[in-house]
Amino acid sequence: MAETKASGNNTRFPDDYSLTKLLLITPKNTIDIRSMMVEISYYEDIFRGSVTGEILISDSISMIDRLGLCGGEFLNLVFKKAAGEVSKIFRIYRVSERVLQKQELEVYTLHFCSEEFFYSEQKKISNAEKGKKISEIANDVLSKELLIQNNYINIDETKGLYDLIVPYKSPFETLQWLTNYALADTYSGADFMFFENSGGFNFVSLQKLYTQAAYDSYKYDIKNIGDLGSDSELQRDFKGFKSYTYLDTFDTLYGTVNGAFASKTLSIDPTTRRFFETNFDYNKDYYFKNVQLNNSRIINNTPNREKKRMNEMYDSTYKVVVSNKGQVKAKGIAEEPWSVQNDVAVETFVPYRTAQMSLSHYTRLKVVLSGDPNLSVGRIIKVTLPSSASKSDGVGYNEGEIDYYHSGRYLISAVRHMIKADLRYECVLEVVKDSLGIDLPNWNNPGIQNIVNGVTRG
Secondary structure (H helix, E strand, O other): OOEOOOOOOOOOOOOOOEEEEEEEEOOOOEEEOOOOEEEEEEEEEOOOOOOEEEEEEEEOOOHHHHHOOOOOOEEEEEEEEOOEEEEEEEEEEEEEEEEEEEOOEEEEEEEEEEHHHHHHOOOOEOOEEEEEOHHHHHHHHHHHHOOOOHHHEEEOOEOOOEEEEOOOEOHHHHHHHHHOOOOEOOOOOOOEEEEEEOOEEEEEEHHHHHOOOOOOEEEOOOOOOOOOOOOOHHHHHHHEEEEEEEEEOOOHHHHHHOOOOEEEEEEEEOOOOEEEEEEEEHHHHHHOOOOOOOOEOOOOOOEOOOOOEHHHOHHHOEEEEEOOOOHHHOOOOOOOHHHOOOOOOHHHHHHHHHHHHHHHOOEEEEEEEEOOOOOOOOOEEEEEOEOOOOOOOOOHHHHOOEOOOOOEEEEEEEEEEEEEOOOEEEEEEEEEEOOEOOOOOOOOOHHHHHHHOOOOOO
């Protein structure tokens, strides 16, 4: 049975955990499968929406055959550590990689997902919504279509009234579709996300998430060297990264072609035969208007051959969309405003969402640390990373140098909780941020400017 003696607040070692329940619930019987468990992986992802997971099973009792498993079973999973807990009943929907290793011993993987996601895939929504806020429609989908209790729903208020027809989508697909239109009531732009985590279902603005206090602070230290300060070896194991990898440090080409720095939107109203051009400028429309995770911008004043910066090159991303801006006030319509739908604010949500979704994961880290059930997507953590820059002996890691550009506040965008039968519990996180910890240096180099201008080839 994979359960440590340490539980509650008495955790003695960083990888301790308490696997309180691992029950397979079938029409025939409910059985405790902790003794069969080799490894549990529980996944959350802010960009995918639903909670999923899998369990590697070592089975010597022919459980699949004896219980007639067919994908209609349930899993009651509860694991704890210190003050945190994940507790939920999931749907078993698949068995994979089933291998008979030796006589009467099978190894296979049970896949599970939330019951709400499974139910969502069984139905479609095709409703006409008239004069409603996006947040109201989202709440109706969660509470009326999926029958989720209010205490598991977290929705940020949106602004504007919309007339929409939900185009025959599943409830989860509908909620993801609605995020495109949602404009935060108290923040600029169009940065709503829909996702499930251990606390429930969230339809929220990224900027609202950015305002949270950090759940905790973590750093990476090489053991037995460097300046440890007042942290003990055990404390460093609890609050330190075991390893980390930069998945993306920066990508200015990606940012350019995806409209993160600058874009132009041409919106055309075929009814009134008008068109509008909307330019998006990273500095003016994002850095100085939006809530960000850290204080410093991700681009400097690098000029091009037109002596313009990246945030001034609006044609780098060009989109043409259909608009209904101001139709209710147009000649011939103003007398009958009910004959057209409310403004969908395409001039706002298209350029802003294009940029905000690209910027939200401009820097990505993959980190491995000791398990903690409280590490859930949508939370903020504070990260301190070492620099490889040298001070005197050429080894910055050994001298406590910090990478101030990439240290700072990060949003947890994905998490994998890994629980193993050998009494180890680890978390693999993907954390992202849209900004830097300190300001980038600016260019003032005539030689480089000559290369940019094509005067010299370098």
